[in-house]
Amino acid sequence: xxxxxxxxxxxxxxxxxxxxxxxxxxxxxxxxxxxxxxxxxxxxxxxxxxxxxxxxxxxxxxxxxxxxxxxxxxxxxxxxxxxxxxxxxxxxxxxxxxxxxxxxxxxxxxxxxxxxxxxxxxxxxxxxxxxxxxxxxxxxxxxxxxxxxxxxxxxxxxxxxxxxxxxxxxxxxxxxxxxxxxxxxxxxxxxxxxxxxxxxxxxxxxxxxxxxxxxxxxxxxxxxxxxxxxxxxxxx
Amino acid sequence: xxxxxxxxxxxxxxxxxxxxxxxxxxxxxxxxxxxxxxxxxxxxxxxxxxxxxxxxxxxxxxxxxxxxxxxxxxxxxxxxxxxxxxxxxxxxxxxxxxxxxxxxxxxxxxxxxxxxxxxxxxxxxxxxxxxxxxxxxxxxxxxxxxxxxxxxxxxxxxxxxxxxxxxxxxxxxxxxxxxxxxxxxxxxxxxxxxxxxxxxxxxxxxxxxxxxxxxxxxxxxxxxxxxxxxxxxxxxxxxxxxxxxxxxxxxxxxxxxxxxxxxxxxxxxxxxxxxxxxxxxxxxxxxxxxxxxxxxxxxxxxxxxxxxxxxxxxxxxxxxxxxxxxxxxxxxxxxxxxxxxxxxxxxxxxxxxxxxxxxxxxxxxxxxxxxxxxxxxxxxxxxxxxxxxxxxxxxxxxxxxxxxxxxxxxxxxxxxxxxxxxxxxxxxxxxxxxxxxxxxxxxxxxxxxxxxxxxxxxxxxxxxxxxxxxxxxxxxxxxxxxxxxxxxxxxxxxxxxxxxxxxxxxxxxxxxxxxxxxxxxxxxxxxxxxxxxxxxxxxxxxxxxxxxxxxxxxxxxxxxxxxxxxxxxxxxxxxxxxxxxxxxxxxxxxxxxxxxxxxxxxxxxxxxxxxxxxxxxxxxxxxxxxxxxxxxxxxxxxxxxxxxxxxxxxxxxxxxxxxxxxxxxxxxxxxxxxxxxxxxxxxxxxxxxxxxxxxxxxxxxxxxxxxxxxxxxxxxxxxxxxxxxxxxxxxxxxxxx
Numbered sequence: 001x002x003x004x005x006x007x008x009x010x011x012x013x014x015x016x017x018x019x020x021x022x023x024x025x026x027x028x029x030x031x032x033x034x035x036x037x038x039x040x041x042x043x044x045x046x047x048x049x050x051x052x053x054x055x056x057x058x059x060x061x062x063x064x065x066x067x068x069x070x071x072x073x074x075x076x077x078x079x080x081x082x083x084x085x086x087x088x089x090x091x092x093x094x095x096x097x098x099x100x101x102x103x104x105x106x107x108x109x110x111x112x113x114x115x116x117x118x119x120x121x122x123x124x125x126x127x128x129x130x131x132x133x134x135x136x137x138x139x140x141x142x143x144x145x146x147x148x149x150x151x152x153x154x155x156x157x158x159x160x161x162x163x164x165x166x167x168x169x170x171x172x173x174x175x176x177x178x179x180x181x182x183x184x185x186x187x188x189x190x191x192x193x194x195x196x197x198x199x200x201x202x203x204x205x206x207x208x209x210x211x212x213x214x215x216x217x218x219x220x221x222x223x224x225x226x227x228x229x230x231x232x233x234x235x236x
Numbered sequence: 237x238x239x240x241x242x243x244x245x246x247x248x249x250x251x252x253x254x255x256x257x258x259x260x261x262x263x264x265x266x267x268x269x270x271x272x273x274x275x276x277x278x279x280x281x282x283x284x285x286x287x288x289x290x291x292x293x294x295x296x297x298x299x300x301x302x303x304x305x306x307x308x309x310x311x312x313x314x315x316x317x318x319x320x321x322x323x324x325x326x327x328x329x330x331x332x333x334x335x336x337x338x339x340x341x342x343x344x345x346x347x348x349x350x351x352x353x354x355x356x357x358x359x360x361x362x363x364x365x366x367x368x369x370x371x372x373x374x375x376x377x378x379x380x381x382x383x384x385x386x387x388x389x390x391x392x393x394x395x396x397x398x399x400x401x402x403x404x405x406x407x408x409x410x411x412x413x414x415x416x417x418x419x420x421x422x423x424x425x426x427x428x429x430x431x432x433x434x435x436x437x438x439x440x441x442x443x444x445x446x447x448x449x450x451x452x453x454x455x456x457x458x459x460x461x462x463x464x465x466x467x468x469x470x471x472x473x474x475x476x477x478x479x480x481x482x483x484x485x486x487x488x489x490x491x492x493x494x495x496x497x498x499x500x501x502x503x504x505x506x507x508x509x510x511x512x513x514x515x516x517x518x519x520x521x522x523x524x525x526x527x528x529x530x531x532x533x534x535x536x537x538x539x540x541x542x543x544x545x546x547x548x549x550x551x552x553x554x555x556x557x558x559x560x561x562x563x564x565x566x567x568x569x570x571x572x573x574x575x576x577x578x579x580x581x582x583x584x585x586x587x588x589x590x591x592x593x594x595x596x597x598x599x600x601x602x603x604x605x606x607x608x609x610x611x612x613x614x615x616x617x618x619x620x621x622x623x624x625x626x627x628x629x630x631x632x633x634x635x636x637x638x639x640x641x642x643x644x645x646x647x648x649x650x651x652x653x654x655x656x657x658x659x660x661x662x663x664x665x666x667x668x669x670x671x672x673x674x675x676x677x678x679x680x681x682x683x684x685x686x687x688x689x690x691x692x693x694x695x696x697x698x699x700x701x702x703x704x705x706x707x708x709x710x711x712x713x714x715x716x717x718x719x720x721x722x723x724x725x726x727x728x729x730x731x732x733x734x735x736x737x738x739x740x741x742x743x744x745x746x747x748x749x750x751x752x753x754x755x756x757x758x759x760x761x762x763x764x765x766x767x768x769x770x771x772x773x774x775x776x777x778x779x780x781x782x783x784x785x786x787x788x789x790x791x792x793x794x795x796x797x798x799x800x801x802x803x804x805x806x807x808x809x810x811x812x813x814x815x816x817x818x819x820x821x822x823x824x825x826x827x828x829x830x831x832x833x834x835x836x837x838x839x840x841x842x843x844x845x846x847x848x849x850x851x852x853x854x855x856x857x858x859x860x861x862x863x864x865x866x867x868x869x870x871x872x873x874x875x876x877x878x879x880x881x882x883x884x885x886x887x888x889x890x891x892x893x894x895x896x897x898x899x900x901x902x903x904x905x906x907x908x909x910x911x912x913x914x915x916x917x918x919x920x921x922x923x924x925x926x927x928x929x930x931x932x933x934x935x936x937x938x939x940x941x942x943x944x945x946x947x948x949x950x951x952x953x954x955x956x957x958x959x960x961x962x963x964x965x966x967x968x969x970x971x972x973x
Contacts, residue, residue, distance in 0.1 A: 035242065042243040046250025047257075054258020062263070096286050143270060144280045183270035190266075194259045236313065 071119035284308025290795035292737030299727030368762030380406030406629020416574030429813035456730035482918025501586030506545030516564035518598025568604025601804035838967025855929030880943030883925035
């Protein structure tokens with residue numbers, strides 16, 4: 001038998017199967033409705049369950065919550081300094097940004113315990129006296145493929161800290177650091193809302209968030225090669 | 237309610253629909269993408285404080301300023317320095333890949349001595365003592381003039397310290413690597429009477445005619461040329477490229493004239509003929525500021541009619557005439573020569589022809605024209621005291637006979653060194669120092685130079701990288717890399733203002749290296765006597781700071797010193813010839829043999845094709861071989877696996893029965909190599925094109941063994957007028973492998 005004949009035979013057999021199936025399920029309309037209802041019900045159950053998993057369960061599973069090593073009150077410190085955020089998060093003379101203060105800076109005031117807070121006492125005994133750096137977890141840390149210059153944004157672009165970092169400077173305690181179990185980066189990068197629905201400019205620090213502003217502000221959009229946004233502004 | 241197969245499937249479909257409407261798949265995809273960037277074997281710079289240092293790139297003569305970003309102790313990125321007069325923030329692929337040279341496997345990590353054919357580590361004290369002992373022995377034995385040195389340049393403190401060591405020691409055998417600047421300097425000297433390098437005001441030209449110069453292939457100051465090219469595009473300037481191969485420059489030019497190879501100078505004279513005949517020249521300049529025009533005019537009118545030029549160059553008479561008229565009528569025309577990246581000096585009469593063409597339209601020292609840039613005279617060390625041995629030694633002839641009656645115009649003829657060393661039983665050179673140069677790879681007929689270097693009893697390389705020449709040396713005394721040391725780098729590659737760059741340490745030296753300047757000073761002190769007293773500095777740093785004088789602070793602050801006020805002098809005072817005018821002809825030029833295009837070496841009957849080298853921005857043929865990132869960027873029409881492709885016109889290839897992509901043997905009178913055929917309609921029939929920069933035997937596996945070193949197939953052809961190597965090609969044949 002040739003291959004063509006073989007295929008024809010198989011097709012005709014399956015047609016015969018379909019005919020017999022239709023005949024056997026056509027016993028009554030009530031049964032048909034019941035079956036349809038259950039199909040729809042199961043569809044809805046599946047849909048609802050997966051939506052709950054995707055929107056509610058998944059984010060809870062995805063992020064682990066970690067407490068910062070030392071309790072810190074931004075609001076309290078902010079009242080005591082003259083130059084706002086830049087008093088501690090300052091720019092060096094060459095324009096580079098110091099980032100999170102190192103122990104050496106904290107020691108300037110906290111060589112001895114100043115007040116009566118437990119957190120401060122813990123900080124002084126555990127870190128200052130032992131000369132250990134505090135392993136702060138940084139909410140806004142970007143992957144190493146991203147080049148970010150604070151001086152370009154703050155000094156040249158005239159942006160304020162709140163635009164990207166929110167009102168952390170007014171907070172009285174540090175919120176838990178939520179770490180993505182897969183990518184190991186902070187939840188703040190994606191934004192707190194798992195659907196990336198953002199209400200504020202500081203909700204999310206993904207590439208799209210950067211690009212949106214760069215486009216609006218026309219930051220080096222003229223790539224020589226593509227005449228579009230310059231990839232190498234940040235990825236360099 | 238019945239739970240059957242259908243309801244189960246329905247549940248799954250509902251689940252799938254719901255999942256796509258939830259952020260889960262999109263968020264997971266994104267997270268997995270980021271997770272994949274963090275595999276432990278993916279190199280990521282450590283976290284740390286970021287700093288920037290303004291320094292200079294030294295990987296080619298182009299003189300770019302760089303801004304180097306360092307995180308903690310590690311350099312992570314090199315970028316162009318914004319505001320630098322050469323490159324203003326841009327940089328080429330080689331410059332960007334510089335960190336790979338700093339940290340890569342080709343670094344020499346400590347001083348080495350060769351024992352029984354293998355390198356073993358030696359202390360700096362022992363190495364310098366051993367070399368100094370040999371120097372002392374030769375000197376007392378009356379062989380001072382048998383010590384030679386090769387450097388990439390004769391400018392800057394390091395080259396000059398080396399030269400000074402040779403001089404006070406008693407040897408005139410200082411060499412610099414050949415380049416088109418040998419000819420540009422000579423041309424300016426012959427026609428304008430000045431000791432200067434040629435500077436090109438390319439930013440202000442509105443029509444550039446390039447006689448084979450690879451303006452977008454790494455000629456002159458490569459990054460500056462790319463920027464100038466973009467400016468011509470924007471401002472409506474034109475670029476005419478004259479060469480037998482469709483190079484990148486030709487492809488990006490407004491017009492490409494495929495000229496018979498080696499006849500570019502003839503075409504320049506053909507253009508001059510039209511300009512003179514139609515009285516389109518710059519009358520004021522010709523009448524008031526030149527000498528010998530009438531004689532030269534007659535030579536050009538008699539010898540270079542467009543019809544005759546068409547016969548020689550293959551460019552039709554009408555086209556030459558139109559090009560000449562456009563050139564003469566352009567506001568700020570500029571003619572440039574020196575093939576490819578400008579590594580081979582070429583025929584001086586070709587340079588004279590092109591320079592005369594520039595003079596004819598009056599663009600000498602004018603905006604958009606060609607400027608004479610005086611050699612910067614910042615090295616003003618006191619005249620050294622010469623003892624008897626030094627004075628006698630300096631009276632001896634240079635081994636290459638440069639500056640003698642045989643080669644009166646040449647200062648350095650490095651290609652002649654191997655011939656002399658190889659011809660006798662004993663090498664006339666006993667000690668050879670090599671600094672920042674890789675002649676065993678990059679000189680034409682590299683095999684002959686390799687043979688010569690093996691014959692020289694003591695070869696000392698100062699290379700930071702284990703290149704071909706360093707591999708052959710008896711001592712390798714590694715200098716710190718350019719990212720680890722201070723050094724002045726005067727830019728002479730055709731920039732239109734006097735400019736000195738300063739390289740600065742970006743990181744602490746990674747290995748047990750010593751600055752070549754310090755080695756030279758210590759060698760001199762070990763030799764003692766008047767040799768030592770010619771080097772009054774405690775170390776190189778002191779010498780450098782003292783030499784730079786008041787420029788030092790500027791160099792430290794911005795990384796370069798530029799004479800931004802520089803303007804070429806007015807015609808009335810610009811020329812230092814006997815007549816104080818620009819000289820089209822004079823006794824020195826007349827004394828040269830009659831101008832004829834240089835012929836390639838080899839017998840036409842045996843070798844029916846002609847091999848021409850070509851350059852690209854992706855392959856570097858000088859002291860530095862391609863770092864890993866750069867060799868990866870070489871297209872597969874040049875390199876496939878380890879095979880190099882030769883460009884050949886399909887008609888020529890078919891005539892000798894060679895299929896596209898087939899293997900073949902390329903042979904020349906100098907050597908042979910296995911290659912792959914690449915049909916290329918952009919190559920003139922009868923020619924075979926092979927890129928420079930491949931076929932390294934040294935360096936790491938990413939580069940070594942890839943392709944063929946064209947210098948192993950080439951041979952120098954001496955320009956009868958100067959002795960410079962003028963080979964633009966060599967006779968060759970291709971046979972099926």
